[in-house]
Amino acid sequence: MTAQAQPGAKVSGRAQAQCERILCAAQKCFIEHGFHAAGMALIAETAGMSPGLIYRYFPSKSAIILAIVERQLERSRANIRSLHDAPDFKEAAFNAFLLWRDADPCQVNAALFLEMSAEASRDPMIAAGLRTCDQEIRHELAAWLSASVAAGGKGLSAELARVRAITLQTFFEGLSVRALREPDTPLEELKAAIADFVDGLFST
Amino acid sequence: MTAQAQPGAKVSGRAQAQCERILCAAQKCFIEHGFHAAGMALIAETAGMSPGLIYRYFPSKSAIILAIVERQLERSRANIRSLHDAPDFKEAAFNAFLLWRDADPCQVNAALFLEMSAEASRDPMIAAGLRTCDQEIRHELAAWLSASVAAGGKGLSAELARVRAITLQTFFEGLSVRALREPDTPLEELKAAIADFVDGLFST
Amino acid sequence: MTAQAQPGAKVSGRAQAQCERILCAAQKCFIEHGFHAAGMALIAETAGMSPGLIYRYFPSKSAIILAIVERQLERSRANIRSLHDAPDFKEAAFNAFLLWRDADPCQVNAALFLEMSAEASRDPMIAAGLRTCDQEIRHELAAWLSASVAAGGKGLSAELARVRAITLQTFFEGLSVRALREPDTPLEELKAAIADFVDGLFST
Amino acid sequence: MTAQAQPGAKVSGRAQAQCERILCAAQKCFIEHGFHAAGMALIAETAGMSPGLIYRYFPSKSAIILAIVERQLERSRANIRSLHDAPDFKEAAFNAFLLWRDADPCQVNAALFLEMSAEASRDPMIAAGLRTCDQEIRHELAAWLSASVAAGGKGLSAELARVRAITLQTFFEGLSVRALREPDTPLEELKAAIADFVDGLFST
DNA sequence: CATGAATGAGTGTTCATTCAT
DNA sequence: AATGAATGAACACTCATTCAT
Numbered sequence: 024m025t026a027q028a029q030p031g032a033k034v035s036g037r038a039q040a041q042c043e044r045i046l047c048a049a050q051k052c053f054i055e056h057g058f059h060a061a062g063m064a065l066i067a068e069t070a071g072m073s074p075g076l077i078y079r080y081f082p083s084k085s086a087i088i089l090a091i092v093e094r095q096l097e098r099s100r101a102n103i104r105s106l107h108d109a110p111d112f113k114e115a116a117f118n119a120f121l122l123w124r125d126a127d128p129c130q131v132n133a134a135l136f137l138e139m140s141a142e143a144s145r146d147p148m149i150a151a152g153l154r155t156c157d158q159e160i161r162h163e164l165a166a167w168l169s170a171s172v173a174a175g176g177k178g179l180s181a182e183l184a185r186v187r188a189i190t191l192q193t194f195f196e197g198l199s200v201r202a203l204r205e206p207d208t209p210l211e212e213l214k215a216a217i218a219d220f221v222d223g224l225f226s227t
Numbered sequence: 228m229t230a231q232a233q234p235g236a237k238v239s240g241r242a243q244a245q246c247e248r249i250l251c252a253a254q255k256c257f258i259e260h261g262f263h264a265a266g267m268a269l270i271a272e273t274a275g276m277s278p279g280l281i282y283r284y285f286p287s288k289s290a291i292i293l294a295i296v297e298r299q300l301e302r303s304r305a306n307i308r309s310l311h312d313a314p315d316f317k318e319a320a321f322n323a324f325l326l327w328r329d330a331d332p333c334q335v336n337a338a339l340f341l342e343m344s345a346e347a348s349r350d351p352m353i354a355a356g357l358r359t360c361d362q363e364i365r366h367e368l369a370a371w372l373s374a375s376v377a378a379g380g381k382g383l384s385a386e387l388a389r390v391r392a393i394t395l396q397t398f399f400e401g402l403s404v405r406a407l408r409e410p411d412t413p414l415e416e417l418k419a420a421i422a423d424f425v426d427g428l429f430s431t
Numbered sequence: 432m433t434a435q436a437q438p439g440a441k442v443s444g445r446a447q448a449q450c451e452r453i454l455c456a457a458q459k460c461f462i463e464h465g466f467h468a469a470g471m472a473l474i475a476e477t478a479g480m481s482p483g484l485i486y487r488y489f490p491s492k493s494a495i496i497l498a499i500v501e502r503q504l505e506r507s508r509a510n511i512r513s514l515h516d517a518p519d520f521k522e523a524a525f526n527a528f529l530l531w532r533d534a535d536p537c538q539v540n541a542a543l544f545l546e547m548s549a550e551a552s553r554d555p556m557i558a559a560g561l562r563t564c565d566q567e568i569r570h571e572l573a574a575w576l577s578a579s580v581a582a583g584g585k586g587l588s589a590e591l592a593r594v595r596a597i598t599l600q601t602f603f604e605g606l607s608v609r610a611l612r613e614p615d616t617p618l619e620e621l622k623a624a625i626a627d628f629v630d631g632l633f634s635t
Numbered sequence: 636m637t638a639q640a641q642p643g644a645k646v647s648g649r650a651q652a653q654c655e656r657i658l659c660a661a662q663k664c665f666i667e668h669g670f671h672a673a674g675m676a677l678i679a680e681t682a683g684m685s686p687g688l689i690y691r692y693f694p695s696k697s698a699i700i701l702a703i704v705e706r707q708l709e710r711s712r713a714n715i716r717s718l719h720d721a722p723d724f725k726e727a728a729f730n731a732f733l734l735w736r737d738a739d740p741c742q743v744n745a746a747l748f749l750e751m752s753a754e755a756s757r758d759p760m761i762a763a764g765l766r767t768c769d770q771e772i773r774h775e776l777a778a779w780l781s782a783s784v785a786a787g788g789k790g791l792s793a794e795l796a797r798v799r800a801i802t803l804q805t806f807f808e809g810l811s812v813r814a815l816r817e818p819d820t821p822l823e824e825l826k827a828a829i830a831d832f833v834d835g836l837f838s839t
Numbered sequence: 840c841a842t843g844a845a846t847g848a849g850t851g852t853t854c855a856t857t858c859a860t
Numbered sequence: 861a862a863t864g865a866a867t868g869a870a871c872a873c874t875c876a877t878t879c880a881t
Contacts, residue, residue: 037865057349059263063851073867075853084851134348140407141345144338145261153408189405189412189420196408197401201393203344204357204400208393216393223427241840266875277842279878288876445844465757467671471872481846486873542756548815549753552746553669561816597813597820597828604816605809609801611752612765612808616801624801631835649861674854685863687857696855 042080044070046094049087054134058088058142085146088139092152096159103163107175113221117214120195124202133199157192164188177225187224194220246284248274250298253291254339262292262342289350292343296356300363307367311379317425321418324399328406337403361396368392381429391428398424450488452478454502457495462542466496466550493554496547500560504567511571515583521629525622528603532610541607565600572596585633595632602628654692656682658706661699662747670700670750697758700751704764708771715775719787725833729826732807736814745811769804776800789837799836806832 048070052061063084067074081087102119109115124133143150168191169184170176179187198217201208252274256265267288271278285291306323313319328337347354373388374380383391402421405412456478460469471492475482489495510527517523534540551558577592578584587595606625609616660682664673675696679686693699714731721727736745755762781796782788791799810829813820 041865054348057345059850060349062849074851075868076866078852079865134345137341137345137348137404140404141261141338141341144342144407145264150408157408183423186416186419186423189416190423193401193405193420194398194424195401196404197397197399200341200344200400200404201397203348204354204361212390212393215390216397219387219390219394219428220398220424223430224423226427226430267877268875271843278876279843280841282877283840449844462756465753467871468757470870482872483847483874484845487844492872542753545749545753545756545812548812549669549746549749552749552815553672558816565816591831594824594827594831597824598831601809601813601828602806602832603809604812605805605807608749608752608808608812609805611756612762612769620798620801623798624805627795627798627802627836628806628832631838632831634835634838653861675856676854679864686855687864688862690856691861 038080041072041076042090044072045077045080045087046090050091050135053088053091053138054132058138085148088142088146088149089152091135092139092149092156096156099156099160100163103160103167106167107170109175112225113218116195116221117217120198120202120213120217121210123199133202136196136199137203161188161192164191190224242284245276245280246294248276249281249284249291250294254295257292257295257342258336258339261338262346289346289352292346292350292353293356295339296343296353296360300360303360303364304367307364307371310371311374313379316429317422320399320425321421324402324406324417324421325414327399327403337406340400340403341407365392365396368395394428446488449480449484450498452480453485453488453495454499458499458543461496461499461546462540466546493556496550496554496557497560499543500547500557500564504564507564507568508571511568511575514575515578517583520633521626524603524629525625528606528610528621528625529618531603531607541610544604544607545611569596569600572599598632650692653684653688654702656684657689657692657699658702662703665700665703665750666744666747669746670754697754697760700754700758701760701764703747704751704761704768708768711768711772712775715772715779718779719782721787724837725830728807728833729829732810732814732825732829733822735807735811745814748808748811749815773800773804776803802836 045066049061049066052066052069055061056065063074063077066087067077070077077087081090106112106115123136139149139153143153165181165184165188167175168177168179168187169181170178172178177184198213201213249270253265253270256270256273259265260269267278267281270291271281274281281291285294310316310319327340343353343357347357369385369388369392371379372381372383372391373385374382376382381388402417405417453474457469457474460474460477463469464473471482471485474495475485478485485495489498514520514523531544532541547557547561551561573589573592573596575583576585576587576595577589578586580586585592606621609621657678661673661678664678664681667673668677675686675689678699679689682689689699693702718724718727735748751761751765755765777793777796777800779787780789780791780799781793782790784790789796810825813825
């Protein structure tokens, strides 16, 4: 019961807490200024530490992005799993989008999502990380779509589930772009478009 | 009526040609290396001129992006208008995506599209340009959707046309993200997803 | 006759002059502060230009050292060839050492020589450059030693000439070390040691 | 007489042991990576202690080099004294060089020797230390050279002994440079050059 | 109109040194 | 006595932009 209090965990806890501080600060800076414009000095200042200290925890700037991607993977998985219990998918999708758009600075959000996607076209490590992340999320989505209705799923055939997972993923990624390119789009319009999309797919 | 009678136009013609050369070169470089990694020196070399000369036609690197955005607007409008004559929307959508993904260097493509979207979150001028572009495209789409079937349209009500234009736009933007994050996705899978999406929206 | 005035040579002349300025400044800085302690900013300031401009002419700091090494090679060769006409080798050797020790900042001197040797143990490119330089100088020395007395040489057998070239080279390199480790050694003592060394080798 | 009776000495003994560990580790690191490339962190790790602890025994990185120089002085003296008993100086000189070139990590060797010499041109404390070291070694050499043949010496006059000590010292320093600049020189060539040098000096 | 040499502020990263524990 | 996390001032190098020619 007191296992959490063991000294080893304590030490590791300190390091992990520093990593958290750095990742949160980096996310905030990347969102506000973009990946290239956010210098290590700014990230360090935001994290309340010196630039040099960051390199004790991450070997490079790219490694920080990579860590953000990997951290996000688990969060996305949790979000998708929560769909199993959602009474109305249309509502759930809209709420997910809202969270995604206006996430607190310690969550990946739409802006950072695009920033990372753009960076992937240059940095192979980031590209690989994103690819893995996307695949896992798609598998999770397909699992939900092919689960029986009784189990909170949609009861689709395995084949259709795979295709529709792509369709859903694509549309949600499109929403991220929308949020960035026309941030002042009225929410009702987006809600209507989401409804239009979901109704079409799951109408039968 | 004769060209010689308009010396101003002649000069303007040359200037416009230079602008074209710069914009094409810049697009090529941005697509190949990304917005930040493509230096002005590379753009100048690609355009076959000196770096200094670029600044005679564009006040800054951002201004070049802006011009690319605006130039793309007209092209997109033309693309959408061609939908009126397309026999099968599903097929047309897939072909549009292919062009978009593998565009020749003088066309905006998926990679550049995301690059610009990400940049917009920092540069207000680019943001404004993209917003205008998106709106015009959406209006064009809505016009097509609400046109009568006889006129090559879809005969939707004005209200539904507006919503569905957003839905379509969102999905296509999502396809851009897909193309960048998982470039090796089999084309058949994407084609199936596009079909899944279009079938759902226009099934009735 | 006016070939030197051709425009091509003029342009190349400008670039070469800049290279010279950089190399001279770098040599001065390396001698005064050492290779690592002499920052690019200091070299640039010494050369009367901005740091960025150096990189138009040399791709890296190491490349500057390499260029210095290569430039020195030709100078050393010329020095050795002048031995053919020297009436007294003992005198010539001592004078060569004096020049070497107190060279003007645009000549490699003892301090820079050691700096480069030490750096070679880390930078393989510099190591390769120095190796080539040493070999060429040794060959030049051997050629002089095996030339007939009538031709200003020493008339040694080819085999002995090769060995003795190493002996001479080694001793001269030792003089560089001496000049740095005990700079206030009386010149007469060094002159006596040089005489002792030369007398021994060429006594018969 | 008992160690316990001298608590001060005990403490000093521990401190001295720590100093030894640091010096050996530093020498190893300097030889393997060079003076500037060997960081305090690496030295600390090699010595099996924390970086901070080193500063309890040495005020700076330069102080470590200085201590290495001083420690080497005694070792060199011992080496020279062993010449008294050497049957063949030529052989002894070659063996000394081999040891010098491939010394175990707790001995100063050729690479470190040059590293220190180069550093001396900047750091006055190191320069002073090296100067003292060189003088003592030269005196030791001169003493051997002027000792009677019966005593294992060379029986030179005091004056010639002083000069020849410089000659010998210079040549050996030159061998260090050779070892670094052309490490793949065949040993036989160096042996021949050493023989050439020694034969010349001691031929009569 | 056109050049390309020149600028200089800015980048990610390193490392000798310090100090709270 | 000992730790190792933390500092911060460097460093080599880049690149959008300017300007003398």
